[in-house]
Amino acid sequence: xxxxxxxxxxxxxxxxxxxxxxxxxxxxxxxxxxxxxxxxxxxxxxxxxxxxxxxxxxxxxxxxxxxxxxxxxxxxxxxxxxxxxxxxxxxxxxxxxxxxxxxxxxxxxxxxxxxxxxxxxxxxxxxxxxxxxxxxxxxxxxxxxxxxxxxxxxxxxxxxxxxxxxxxxxxxxxxxxxxxxxxxxxxxxxxxxxxxxxxxxxxxxxxxxxxxxxxxxxxxxxxxxxxxxxxxxxxxxxxxxxxxxxxxxxxxxxxxxxxxxxxxxxxxxxxxxxxxxxxxxxxxxxxxxxxxxxxxxxxxxxxx
Amino acid sequence: xxxxxxxxxxxxxxxxxxxxxxxxxxxxxxxxxxxxxxxxxxxxxxxxxxxxxxxxxxxxxxxxxxxxxxxxxxxxxxxxxxxxxxxxxxxxxxxxxxxxxxxxxxxxxxxxxxxxxxxxxxxxxxxxxxxxxxxxxxxxxxxxxxxxxxxxxxxxxxxxxxxxxxxxxxxxxxxxxxxxxxxxxxxxxxxxxxxxxxxxxxxxxxxxxxxxxxxxxxxxxxxxxxxxxxxxxxxxxxxxxxxxxxxxxxxxxxxxxxxxxxxxxxxxxxxxxxxxxxxxxxxxxxxxxxxxxxxxxxxxxxxx
Numbered sequence: 001x002x003x004x005x006x007x008x009x010x011x012x013x014x015x016x017x018x019x020x021x022x023x024x025x026x027x028x029x030x031x032x033x034x035x036x037x038x039x040x041x042x043x044x045x046x047x048x049x050x051x052x053x054x055x056x057x058x059x060x061x062x063x064x065x066x067x068x069x070x071x072x073x074x075x076x077x078x079x080x081x082x083x084x085x086x087x088x089x090x091x092x093x094x095x096x097x098x099x100x101x102x103x104x105x106x107x108x109x110x111x112x113x114x115x116x117x118x119x120x121x122x123x124x125x126x127x128x129x130x131x132x133x134x135x136x137x138x139x140x141x142x143x144x145x146x147x148x149x150x151x152x153x154x155x156x157x158x159x160x161x162x163x164x165x166x167x168x169x170x171x172x173x174x175x176x177x178x179x180x181x182x183x184x185x186x187x188x189x190x191x192x193x194x195x196x197x198x199x200x201x202x203x204x205x206x207x208x209x210x211x212x213x214x215x216x217x218x219x220x221x222x223x224x225x226x227x228x229x230x231x232x233x234x235x236x237x238x239x240x241x242x243x244x245x246x247x248x249x250x251x252x253x254x255x256x257x258x259x260x261x262x263x264x265x266x267x268x269x270x271x272x273x274x275x276x277x278x279x280x281x282x283x284x285x286x287x288x289x290x291x292x293x294x295x296x297x298x299x300x301x302x303x304x
Numbered sequence: 305x306x307x308x309x310x311x312x313x314x315x316x317x318x319x320x321x322x323x324x325x326x327x328x329x330x331x332x333x334x335x336x337x338x339x340x341x342x343x344x345x346x347x348x349x350x351x352x353x354x355x356x357x358x359x360x361x362x363x364x365x366x367x368x369x370x371x372x373x374x375x376x377x378x379x380x381x382x383x384x385x386x387x388x389x390x391x392x393x394x395x396x397x398x399x400x401x402x403x404x405x406x407x408x409x410x411x412x413x414x415x416x417x418x419x420x421x422x423x424x425x426x427x428x429x430x431x432x433x434x435x436x437x438x439x440x441x442x443x444x445x446x447x448x449x450x451x452x453x454x455x456x457x458x459x460x461x462x463x464x465x466x467x468x469x470x471x472x473x474x475x476x477x478x479x480x481x482x483x484x485x486x487x488x489x490x491x492x493x494x495x496x497x498x499x500x501x502x503x504x505x506x507x508x509x510x511x512x513x514x515x516x517x518x519x520x521x522x523x524x525x526x527x528x529x530x531x532x533x534x535x536x537x538x539x540x541x542x543x544x545x546x547x548x549x550x551x552x553x554x555x556x557x558x559x560x561x562x563x564x565x566x567x568x569x570x571x572x573x574x575x576x577x578x579x580x581x582x583x584x585x586x587x588x589x590x591x592x593x594x595x596x597x598x599x600x601x602x603x604x605x606x607x608x
Contacts (some may be wrong), residue, residue, distance in 0.1 A: 010539050013384055014346065014380075014381040014384055015347040015350075016350050017350050017351050038341060039344065039347075039374065039377040040343065040344050042319055042343075043319040043321065043344060046319075046320050063410050063411075064410050064411070065377055065380045065406075065410045065412060068410070069376060069377045069380070069410075072369065072373060073369055075320040076369045076373070077320075080318055094409045097405070097409075098405055098409050101402055101405060102369075102373075102402055102406070105398045105402045106367050106368050106372070106373075106448075107368070107447065109449055143411065144410075146413055
């Protein structure tokens with residue numbers, strides 16, 4: 001059970017010398033996901049040694065340029081790298097048409113299959129699930145249709161309590177799978193040994209909530225409740241709450257309020273407006289409400 | 305009369321940590337042009353202090369990703385920067401549809417007007433002209449429809465030969481405009497003073513030929529003849545002429561042969577394949593045929 005989140009880009013609006021638009025690389029429970037893909041993402045991936053071939057799923061929050069203009073270049077590069085594995089792309093309706101038109105016009109012939117999952121629901125929905133991770137949407141409120149994504153580890157089997165099991169010589173290795181699955185054991189005598197005596201709780205599944213570009217939206221709190229790690233945009237400081245409201249963004253204070261109300265373990269803020277030269281102010285402001293806040297910065301890795 | 309060419313990116317295929325796809329910024333006779341616009345171009349423009357607002361004309365050679373995937377981001381940034389001046393974009397048929405669809409889907413509302421000039425001719429044509437510069441296409445041969453561009457300064461008026469003029473007290477300041485325009489002067493006596501006696505040749509107009517992504521194509525020689533500066537792609541060294549032929553690119557040797565045959569003053573090679581670690585080999589190979597060869601490198605400025 002582990003999470004490692006690499007920030008590839010975390011600034012808003014336009015790429016600048018030391019400001020890269022949104023993109024994050026998530027390793028969770030040995031699965032690998034790319035989240036958002038602003039212009040220059042593939043170069044940031046190389047810079048921070050993200051293995052291109054590990055990624056089979058890309059999640060795009062919304063179709064503003066600073067969150068997806070790097071997608072077509074990356075898909076094209078996969079073609080040049082002779083990728084053969086299929087690639088799943090999740091994002092708002094429209095992402096397929098615009099991406100395929102670009103690839104078609106640039107005659108980027110790829111051997112691999114792209115599978116687009118276009119989203120349009122305004123309710124949280126399960127969009128991906130395997131035996132390691134599930135992914136749900138977090139409906140956000142922005143100027144265009146936008147989703148955050150909640151990545152949650154699958155619960156592991158229960159752990160054997162070997163100390164207690166050794167007290168029952170009759171229990172055999174062959175029973176372990178059943179015990180791990182939570183079943184009681186019936187001895188030859190007919191005595192029932194409760195599973196709770198034979199096992200320990202598995203580690204709590206970790207989760208990462210990615211909330212990109214949204215107005216202050218308290219109704220996401222139940223969806224992201226108790227998340228191990230929350231990234232929440234903070235485009236402005238509280239002094240420009242008016243501008244946040246107008247442009248459908250959040251302040252750092254609002255991001256911290258969401259983190260507090262959802263009782264998450266750790267908050268990362270990012271998507272800073274270019275107007276702020278000193279991004280440490282975002283941390284300072286958030287920490288007044290939610291202590292365990294950190295700043296997204298290109299190349300920074302958050303591990304649990 | 306001057307040329308200043310800034311290399312923003314000069315590598316082929318995919319953006320890497322220190323490899324940027326094609327883009328060049330040209331100042332010629334006080335006009336400012338952007339040529340090609342691979343992913344990350346706008347960041348390179350900021351890095352090398354190219355004034356965004358000076359550019360009113362963008363020329364795209366062809367619609368392979370490494371030459372135009374940065375265009376939509378730049379156009380979107382112009383919107384964010386509240387550009388109001390109209391912007392002209394030249395490129396192959398299709399560039400308008402793909403660009404406008406991306407801007408529409410990302411709801412990038414721009415105040416400024418974009419004027420697309422879609423090209424489809426296979427013959428060299430005059431596509432831009434004002435009182436300072438003219439631009440012609442250089443039809444190239446690549447895997448998709450591709451043009452290079454020839455930028456030529458407009459000829460200046462003839463220069464007054466004051467030493468000779470002072471020999472004719474009758475010639476007045478009021479005559480100077482006519483003399484500069486090349487007209488003879490008729491004195492009161494009826495004597496005709498030939499313009500060639502009263503003027504000197506103006507400086508020779510400078511020109512820059514941009515030849516991006518092409519097979520070896522000797523028939524461009526007459527178009528770029530005597531150019532002051534030639535950029536010609538050199539994706540491979542001569543040892544991989546087979547691969548150059550197959551992918552419709554050139555070798556450094558072939559680029560040098562074109563420079564020699566066209567009798568240009570200076571050659572710049574670029575668009576190096578990622579397979580070569582030591583790009584100085586491109587210069588070495590070209591110089592065996594054409595001495596005044598230089599390497600394109602990000603941030604390098606070539607001035608005349």
